[in-house]
């Protein structure tokens with residue numbers, strides 16, 4: 632099966648990554664159905680495609696089954712940042728696990744190829760660097776991040792079991808930190824934090840001593856990887872593939888880069904590192920390079936520049952972050 636001109640379902644398509652994936656699928660000529668419960672996603676992320684003849688959007692929660700006639704499915708539904716996934720941890724696990732079951736049940740029924748947006752968090756706080764796909768991880772099963780980490784691990788197990796037991800045609804991407812336009816403000820992720828703080832003229836918050844490292848992949852590069860993995864039909868196609876940018880930056884370096892691009896010299900405010908915060912996170916993407924011929928192309932400075940521009944426009948338009956919006960709605964609804 633090639634990946635041309637299909638009816639594609641994107642679950643979680645109104646979110647940050649989902650909306651960029653929808654853009655790409657529409658550009659490639661597919662018919663797209665997006666389902667989302669708008670927990671962290673927003674209609675605004677797809678408003679530029681309003682009334683597009685090849686896009687249909689449905690408000691639906693993937694913890695409930697749905698039946699649709701489609702050829703392929705991308706499952707991206709799950710809050711992705713700690714602030715969002717810890718807001719209702721039980722719902723997070725339900726979305727990952729029951730959502731995966733519903734998506735896989737649908738794929739089995741309509742013989743669709745199905746893609747799971749998994750995460751580097753399945754490796755937990757790794758004692759192996761960088762982590763390749765054969766590493767089983769070092770995850771705290773009862774910590775405050777486990778609703779996300781273990782939910783995603785269980786979803787991977789379900790994907791593999793549906794493949795082994797029912798021959799469902801699966802793809803699993805283990806996504807590392809990704810950034811770009813349309814990230815939610817105030818979602819607690821380091822890139823959005825630093826950019827929003829720098830643009831608002833607030834001190835940049837640095838957790839721990841700032842020496843912990845992360846790798847940052849620009850969203851367009853990641854979406855290219857999704858498409859390559861979905862189209863890949865080689866021997867290892869059902870195995871998980873790391874997708875991310877191996878360039879490693881300390882949080883201190885990232886803060887400096889953002890300050891340089893925003894042209895500010897704001898103070899840095901230090902806070903204690905949150906529990907279970909990994910010291911290092913770097914993808915080994917040799918598998919994706921070998922099997923998909925994929926690797927990221929966008930330099931950090933270039934991607935940050937585009938993200939800063941997007942944040943600047945949205946701040947100017949008066950937009951607030953999803954979490955901030957939810958918090959203010961809750962406050963308003965109190966008597």
Ligand SMILES: NC(=O)c1ccc[n+]([C@@H]2O[C@H](COP(=O)([O-])OP(=O)(O)OC[C@H]3O[C@@H](n4cnc5c(N)ncnc54)[C@H](O)[C@@H]3O)[C@@H](O)[C@H]2O)c1
Nearest residue numbers: 643645646647648668669670671672692693708709806809
């Ligand atoms: N952005 C990253 O750096 C990153 C890294 C690793 C993995 N991922 C994974 O990629 C996927 C997308 O991440 P994102 O950054 O776009 O996050 P996001 O929060 O912007 O997108 C998730 C989308 O799923 C929707 N959603 C949540 N629960 C749902 C439910 N029960 N039913 C239907 N829709 C639901 C949300 O409203 C949102 O639109 C997630 O599964 C995440 O775990 C992202």
